[in-house]
Amino acid sequence: MGLQSLSIRRFRCFASADLDLSSRLNVILGKNASGKTSILEAFYLLSRGRSFRTAHLDAAVQQGSAGFLLAARTISQRFPMEISLARQDGVLEAKIGGKAVKGLSQLAAVFPVQLLDGQANQLINGGPKYRRQFLDWGTFHVEQRFYQTWYGYCQALRQRNILLKANRPKAEVAVWDVELAKHGEELSEIRQRYLQNLCPHALKSAEQSLDGVPVSIEYRRGWPVGMRLAEALQIWAKKDRMLGVTHTGPHRADLAIRVNGRPAQEAISRGQEKVLAAAFLLAQADFYQRESRLSCTLLVDDLAAELDADHLRRLLQRISEVGAQVIMTAIESLPALNETAGAVFHVKQGNCHRMV
Numbered sequence: 421m422g423l424q425s426l427s428i429r430r431f432r433c434f435a436s437a438d439l440d441l442s443s444r445l446n447v448i449l450g451k452n453a454s455g456k457t458s459i460l461e462a463f464y465l466l467s468r469g470r471s472f473r474t475a476h477l478d479a480a481v482q483q484g485s486a487g488f489l490l491a492a493r494t495i496s497q498r499f500p501m502e503i504s505l506a507r508q509d510g511v512l513e514a515k516i517g518g519k520a521v522k523g524l525s526q527l528a529a530v531f532p533v534q535l536l537d538g539q540a541n542q543l544i545n546g547g548p549k550y551r552r553q554f555l556d557w558g559t560f561h562v563e564q565r566f567y568q569t570w571y572g573y574c575q576a577l578r579q580r581n582i583l584l585k586a587n588r589p590k591a592e593v594a595v596w597d598v599e600l601a602k603h604g605e606e607l608s609e610i611r612q613r614y615l616q617n618l619c620p621h622a623l624k625s626a627e628q629s630l631d632g633v634p635v636s637i638e639y640r641r642g643w644p645v646g647m648r649l650a651e652a653l654q655i656w657a658k659k660d661r662m663l664g665v666t667h668t669g670p671h672r673a674d675l676a677i678r679v680n681g682r683p684a685q686e687a688i689s690r691g692q693e694k695v696l697a698a699a700f701l702l703a704q705a706d707f708y709q710r711e712s713r714l715s716c717t718l719l720v721d722d723l724a725a726e727l728d729a730d731h732l733r734r735l736l737q738r739i740s741e742v743g744a745q746v747i748m749t750a751i752e753s754l755p756a757l758n759e760t761a762g763a764v765f766h767v768k769q770g771n772c773h774r775m776v
């Protein structure tokens with residue numbers, strides 16, 4: 421889908437900024453501290469309802485204001501939609517077509533974004549939560565039953581953990597095991613099915629990015645192979661009671677990424693981690709677009725950092741092949757971007773102007 425336009429009010433260093441966007445490559449140019457990443461953050465927030473920079477959204481409200489407003493119009497021949505996200509006096513409100521929506525996941529469904537920034541390496545060298553987030557983004561957008569199952573699982577997990585933390589009797593805790601195991605098994609199956617379909621694309625893209633070195637991905641579901649989740653919950657019930665938290669299940673799942681048969685983080689350099697992570701993220705965006713026949717917006721921050729000229733050129737080429745709407749920041753214009761940009765914006769001291 422992507423966005424036709426985005427209006428930013430009282431957000432970070434911007435009192436007011438209006439961007440009239442291209443459906444292809446949009447370049448945001450500006451010096452350090454001019455507001456480039458803040459604009460990407462606005463796009464991300466509008467899709468995900470949370471920031472990639474802070475857990476405290478009040479930090480994103482322009483200093484001296486009581487709230488921010490992000491409003492956009494999606495690109496769609498059939499159903500162009502007005503979407504907005506407002507934060508006022510600590511309350512977050514999302515609207516689609518002027519109507520308030522309860523779950524923020526509805527915004528993500530109409531305006532999906534993928535972020536490729538300086539933290540993308542965490543997909544390779546960070547903790548399991550980054551790989552789960554990666555997997556769940558795609559599974560959410562492609563597998564219809566994912567959200568309902570994931571939500572049911574999280575609810576049951578929360579209840580079970582409350583009882584464990586309060587040191588409630590064994591039988592009381594076990595009441596939640598049935599629900600947890602049912603949703604957990606299903607969640608795991610949905611994720612594995614998605615990964616199986618994604619893998620041919622993701623591995624091809626990954627191996628190309630590393631000049632043909634073999635790459636593999638394996639789903640680790642969060643409890644031992646050959647065992648039902650209900651059984652695992654029972655076996656480790658004592659440990660859960662000691663820890664005061666459920667420590668088996670798909671909330672502990674991970675992806676084992678190997679390069680040339682070795683754990684990726686041990687086998688490749690930092691620059692390679694960045695191109696490998698980018699290859700996975702772009703393959704996933706590509707896969708989403710093919711499966712849904714809808715467009716995804718790629719937010720690309722500070723791509724040039726840590727990459728030599730050849731890797732940068734190849735990555736820019738790959739980004740353009742995905743055919744998504746791209747919002748890309750740069751400190752100065754690169755010749756490769758000038759040729760392909762549909763729109764170029766310049767940001768300076770909280771002002772944003774379209775140059776091309």
Ligand SMILES: Nc1ncnc2c1ncn2[C@@H]1O[C@H](COP(=O)(O)OP(=O)(O)OP(=O)(O)O)[C@@H](O)[C@H]1O
Pocket residue numbers: 431432433434450451452453454455456457458459479480481482483751
């Ligand atoms: N809540 C806020 N209110 C006002 N200004 C803010 C707020 N939060 C951050 N800023 C300022 O916004 C400016 C822009 O920051 P941003 O990170 O977007 O810049 P950038 O162009 O991405 O810089 P760089 O090239 O160094 O990555 C910074 O000077 C920062 O201090």
Ligand SMILES: [Mg+2]
Pocket residue numbers: 456457458721722
């Ligand atoms: Mg920045």
